[in-house]
Amino acid sequence: MASLTERAIDALQSGDWNLAHKIVQSDSSAEAAWIHAHLHRIEGDLDNAHYWYARAGREPAAGSIEEERAAIVDALGARG
Template identity: 60%
Template sequence: MVVDLAQFKASLAGDAPASDVTPPLAGLWWAAKGDWDRAHKIVQDDDTREAAWVHAHLHRIEGDLGNASYWYRQAGQPVAKDALDVEWERITSALLGS
């Protein structure tokens, strides 16, 4: 069971995210592993605000800022302006509840 950011980051050494993580966290896990397509597939099939936030982050990684802006609005989050890795940590920490 992953409970904090350090454990989540440590889990990146594995072949798949922990079975008990939410779809948005699984998306972030695959994004950190460099599998944008897999991450995107997970969050595009989830209609939660958390998934929309991850979806926004993914489109920001892709460089599609217009699409990212749409997903930030769906998530109820401001458009991120900080470094992608900083945003990844912020979203991950928020979704882990830490």
């Protein structure tokens, strides 16, 4: 069975931002906070994204959305 973070990444990569957001809201891990930050960055809500980067213990992403998504998938070992 896929972890919550894997399920969130799968939803994100399939274009279901709302499902990905719902999944990470139910997970208090730093990994989920990173995905949560990424989702708010996609949305353009950078203040909220910065809050979630802080919760994840990470600096805000400097690269493209695609680069960050690839880094998330690589770091979390998710399918993708």
